[in-house]
Amino acid sequence: MSDAALPLAAAAPARRSSARGESLGVRIALIAVSLLFLLLFLLLPLAAVFVEAGSKGWEAYRAAITEPDALAAIRLTLLVAAIAVPFNIVVGIAAAWAVAKFEFRGKNLLISLIDLPFSVSPVISGLVFVLLFGAQGYFGPWLQAHDIKIVFALPGLILATVFVTFPFVARELIPHMQSLGTADEEAALTLGASPWRVFFRVTLPNVKWSLFYGVLLCNARAMGEFGAVAVVSGKIRGLTNTMPLHIEILYNEYMGAAAFAVASLLAGLALITLALKTFLEWRFGDEIAASRRH
Amino acid sequence: MSVAVTIETIEKRFDSFTALRGVSLDIQPGELVALLGPSGSGKTTLLRLIAGLEQADRGRVLFGEADTQELSLRDRRIGFVFQHYALFKTMNVAENIGFGLRSRPRQERPSESEINKRISDLLELVQLPGLEKRYPSQLSGGQRQRVALARALAIEPRVLLLDEPFGALDAKVRKDLRAWLRDLHGRTGHTTVFVTHDQEEALELADRVAILNDGRIEQVGSADDVYDHPATPFVCEFLGEANKLPVKVVGGQAFFGDRPVLGGITQNQGGPASLYVRPQHLRIVDETPLALPGTVEHLRRNGPLRRAEIAVEGLKRRLDVDLASQVAPAIGERVRLRITHGNLFAAA
Numbered sequence: 001m002s003d004a005a006l007p008l009a010a011a012a013p014a015r016r017s018s019a020r021g022e023s024l025g026v027r028i029a030l031i032a033v034s035l036l037f038l039l040l041f042l043l044l045p046l047a048a049v050f051v052e053a054g055s056k057g058w059e060a061y062r063a064a065i066t067e068p069d070a071l072a073a074i075r076l077t078l079l080v081a082a083i084a085v086p087f088n089i090v091v092g093i094a095a096a097w098a099v100a101k102f103e104f105r106g107k108n109l110l111i112s113l114i115d116l117p118f119s120v121s122p123v124i125s126g127l128v129f130v131l132l133f134g135a136q137g138y139f140g141p142w143l144q145a146h147d148i149k150i151v152f153a154l155p156g157l158i159l160a161t162v163f164v165t166f167p168f169v170a171r172e173l174i175p176h177m178q179s180l181g182t183a184d185e186e187a188a189l190t191l192g193a194s195p196w197r198v199f200f201r202v203t204l205p206n207v208k209w210s211l212f213y214g215v216l217l218c219n220a221r222a223m224g225e226f227g228a229v230a231v232v233s234g235k236i237r238g239l240t241n242t243m244p245l246h247i248e249i250l251y252n253e254y255m256g257a258a259a260f261a262v263a264s265l266l267a268g269l270a271l272i273t274l275a276l277k278t279f280l281e282w283r284f285g286d287e288i289a290a291s292r293r294h
Numbered sequence: 295m296s297v298a299v300t301i302e303t304i305e306k307r308f309d310s311f312t313a314l315r316g317v318s319l320d321i322q323p324g325e326l327v328a329l330l331g332p333s334g335s336g337k338t339t340l341l342r343l344i345a346g347l348e349q350a351d352r353g354r355v356l357f358g359e360a361d362t363q364e365l366s367l368r369d370r371r372i373g374f375v376f377q378h379y380a381l382f383k384t385m386n387v388a389e390n391i392g393f394g395l396r397s398r399p400r401q402e403r404p405s406e407s408e409i410n411k412r413i414s415d416l417l418e419l420v421q422l423p424g425l426e427k428r429y430p431s432q433l434s435g436g437q438r439q440r441v442a443l444a445r446a447l448a449i450e451p452r453v454l455l456l457d458e459p460f461g462a463l464d465a466k467v468r469k470d471l472r473a474w475l476r477d478l479h480g481r482t483g484h485t486t487v488f489v490t491h492d493q494e495e496a497l498e499l500a501d502r503v504a505i506l507n508d509g510r511i512e513q514v515g516s517a518d519d520v521y522d523h524p525a526t527p528f529v530c531e532f533l534g535e536a537n538k539l540p541v542k543v544v545g546g547q548a549f550f551g552d553r554p555v556l557g558g559i560t561q562n563q564g565g566p567a568s569l570y571v572r573p574q575h576l577r578i579v580d581e582t583p584l585a586l587p588g589t590v591e592h593l594r595r596n597g598p599l600r601r602a603e604i605a606v607e608g609l610k611r612r613l614d615v616d617l618a619s620q621v622a623p624a625i626g627e628r629v630r631l632r633i634t635h636g637n638l639f640a641a642a
Contacts, residue, residue, distance in 0.1 A: 183378065184380050184382060184383075186347055186374070186376070186380070187374065187376055187380040187381075188382070189347075189367045189368075190345060190346075190347070190370075190372055190373075190374040191393055191397055191445070191446075191448075192367070192368035192371075192394055192397045192398060192449060193368075193393070193394075193397040194368075194397070201382075201385075201393075202382055205384035206382075206384060208384075
């Protein structure tokens with residue numbers, strides 16, 4: 001859009017600017033402010049992460065990320081994401097389906113509840129699980145009696161991550177599914193398709209791009225979540241430390257280079273997510289636009 | 295293949311809105327029936343009930359002798375063409391048309407080569423040969439419409455249901471497709487029900503037209519029946535145009551004020567009534583005992599027709615009169631109108 005408008009603006013600057021109502025100076029100022037902001041708040045910190053990570057040389061970098069505690073943290077992070085993300089995909093699709101395709105009492109309440117993890121502070125999200133499943137929690141004695149550990153163990157990390165990242169998939173899917181309506185599904189049903197076939201051949205392909213976005217965002221957050229996970233983790237080195245927690249500990253122990261080395265992995269993940277999203281938008285832009293328009 | 299459809303005293307409510315209030319309709323095998331009515335009259339709800347996409351609160355729908363309540367959507371075998379076609383965007387034309395056949399349980403499913411043969415036959419039938427690999431987004435509105443029809447026909451439906459089949463198309467395409475659909479129905483002979491709010495479409499296309507209003511069927515009949523012999527004031531006003539005159543019927547004559555305007559009334563009715571007269575049934579005459587005086591206030595051209603708006607004393611709305619001759623009266627001229635045909639309904 002803006003690419004097409006630029007040559008026009010250059011050819012007839014006076015007319016274009018008067019039509020838009022802003023003078024050339026205002027436009028330059030606006031663009032400059034945006035660029036400066038991006039530079040200061042996004043690019044500079046990102047660059048700093050990589051510069052700091054490499055400040056002690058390649059060997060130190062390699063040592064920092066292959067050290068046993070770091071490897072354990074990476075493994076745990078991947079494991080938590082590998083469980084939390086698929087879980088949220090399934091539940092997110094189910095919730096979006098229910099909201100978009102059916103009319104029922106309490107639907108608005110459900111939509112508000114889906115947003116809850118976004119509006120609640122992550123610390124509280126973590127504390128809730130401690131309150132429920134911790135030693136002094138409601139279910140604590142029972143869990144102890146049956147020798148089940150949730151808080152300060154893997155199940156707690158997964159619960160907190162699922163809770164915090166739940167909205168991403170559902171939030172992407174709900175508006176898209178609502179705008180699509182139910183005609184395609186009805187058409188498939190009248191043609192004799194079974195409900196499963198309708199879902200896998202019609203509903204899911206129709207929303208695949210929204211789903212993919214949702215999964216990307218959900219995954220990035222699942223790996224990067226700090227607050228809620230910090231509360232339920234207990235920060236046992238090599239056992240319940242995820243990457244963000246490991247980074248914090250390293251940093252607090254004045255091991256800045258090592259902290260930034262692990263941080264660069266997380267930042268790299270964010271960059272890959274961004275690149276993937278941009279690539280898909282560029283490669284399948286028409287299809288994505290078409291699937292959103294209808 | 296085609297079955298009769300019997301609709302028995304269907305009632306349907308949505309929350310606070312009553313969509314259908316006891317609707318009954320018999321549709322013969324192979325018949326082409328239009329459900330015509332304004333928006334909110336319940337016509338689309340009725341169509342979706344026949345399809346099984348809605349459940350009736352009361353009453354039932356029979357396909358032949360079978361109560362459809364006991365049939366699943368698959369077993370009903372209906373071909374439903376949606377208003378906006380609902381083509382599967384992520385599938386090409388061939389996959390869209392083949393979807394129904396490929397959805398059948400394995401033992402009933404035709405072989406891949408049979409399915410492909412059927413797809414190309416159907417594309418031939420809807421006059422879109424060679425478009426198998428196109429996606430819906432690459433088709434024009436008229437082409438999508440025909441692909442949607444081919445997809446519905448692929449499962450060899452017992453009943454074909456079309457929701458506003460031409461609603462989303464421009465006027466020219468709409469006319470062409472209308473003739474084509476009529477022709478197609480003649481060749482394939484499916485029992486067909488379609489919903490429309492376009493009376494011209496309904497009258498031209500359908501064997502019979504059912505006119506719905508406020509959840510009830512006002513009249514069912516051939517195009518000539520419903521147009522020439524409307525059963526209710528609503529039908530009279532909804533189909534074509536009609537001027538409405540408050541009259542009093544005394545002794546076989548209708549009086550507007552104290553002036554007789556229409557004679558030879560055989561209907562056994564007296565007292566106050568409404569007389570509906572179509573613009574083509576008002577003629578400007580020189581002198582006659584049964585005539586209505588008025589003043590020409592406005593002249594306009596409506597396609598091939600010339601029309602005058604004539605003010606009559608004692609009547610708020612001006613009368614629309616189609617001019618039969620090329621010689622138009624002048625604006626302001628005083629004329630006399632003779633009613634050649636009218637429909638009389640007792641005042642409510």
